[in-house]
Every structure is written in C-alpha cells, then in structure tokens.
Amino acid sequence: MSVRFLSQSEIAHLTGAKTPGRQCRCLASRGIRHFVDDDGWPIVHRDAANDDQIDVRGSGRGRSRLLSSLHI
Template sequence: MSDKLCLTRDEIKAMARSPLKERQLRFLRQNGIRHYIDGKGWPVVLRAAVGADPEPPPQPKVPKWQPNKA
C-alpha cells in the first residue's frame, strides 16, 4: 500500500496519542474519522479522510516574460 495514500502507523499513533490499537480505534470512532481495519487488526486511515494532502507536486519554473524590444 502506498504511504502517500494512507497515514503511516506512526502518524496514526501521533494523532490518537496512543500506541495501542484498541485506543487508536476508539479515538477514530469517537471523532468520526473514517477508517478500516487491516488483516492484523490495525486501523488504516486514508489521507483524504483527515484532509492531510501529501506534498503538492512541484510546479515547473516558467521564465518571466520580457518583450524583445526592451
């Protein structure tokens, strides 16, 4: 699974302020944060569910326009 699509376990741990999966799940349910549980019982949160966008794509540098008759 891509790290850019989902929050990492460390990010979820920091958000829920708990390393325990039961407390993390309780935190997500109480705050209405959409999530699902993976095969090992850990919560998985999509970045779109919390509004955390990954870094924006770099914008190409466009040279400043100057007239030829300067």
C-alpha cells in the same frame, strides 16, 4: 507517487494512542473514517484525515492544524 494512507506512527500521533484498539476507538469517537487490517491496526486514508469539518481534539481546533504538525 504519493502515499494515500497515514503510517502507523502518524496514526499514533494523530490519536495519541499506541495500541490499535485505542487508536480505533479514538478515530471512531472523532468521526474519522478508517478501516481495520487483518492484524487489527487502523488504516486511515489521507483524505479522511484532512477533512477540516471534523474537530480532532474537541477543543475547536481543526484537523488541518494537527496534520500540519505531521508534515502531511
């Protein structure tokens, strides 16, 4: 069975932020769909994180390049 959601450490790596509020702001600013759990931490579905149409760092690199470094 594969995990459908990114772990908190994967989200921290993806966003470059350690706190849930900053992670949520970063995800929202990049157009990455996410939900917030009862404790305030973002929940990101792997399909949303693998969407190549969204630029992760704003530098012209696709998200798939960044996620490949996470070994997803």
